[in-house]
Amino acid sequence: MSPEKIKHLEFIQNVITRMNTNSFQIKGWSIVIASALLAIYASTKDNYFFLVAMFPTLIFWFLDTYYLTQERKFRGLYDDVAGVSDNPKQIKPFAMRPDLYTGGKYSYWDVFFSTTILKMYLSVIIILGFLFSYLTFFK
Numbered sequence: 001m002s003p004e005k006i007k008h009l010e011f012i013q014n015v016i017t018r019m020n021t022n023s024f025q026i027k028g029w030s031i032v033i034a035s036a037l038l039a040i041y042a043s044t045k046d047n048y049f050f051l052v053a054m055f056p057t058l059i060f061w062f063l064d065t066y067y068l069t070q071e072r073k074f075r076g077l078y079d080d081v082a083g084v085s086d087n088p089k090q091i092k093p094f095a096m097r098p099d100l101y102t103g104g105k106y107s108y109w110d111v112f113f114s115t116t117i118l119k120m121y122l123s124v125i126i127i128l129g130f131l132f133s134y135l136t137f138f139k
Helices: 003-044 048-082 108-112 115-137
Strands: none
Touching: 003 048, 003 115, 048 108, 048 115
């Protein structure tokens, strides 16, 4: 492998790492903000803080999906530059073209409903909804 190709792969890997870091931080902030709103609920006993906590969770779900979609696209680019794809696209040296990867596993909605994302955000929303319903209608 040429030094130029290795450098190109390093550039792509750096972008993948940044996207992964952003995704990790978004998950953390989602939990922190939901927890902070639940702490406010504990002091006010206003059940609507459970609903308010759902809003940033949804926003972070969409934002996290964006970063993970970008990460998948750059992983596809990495595989093509490295030559390990089944049907590699022709990538010019040092080209960073995530726009070439669309549809299928690279689509926004495929990532949005992926198992790992769905488990994280949907479980938080279901728990918040259950707590709101229980404390509002059954207690």
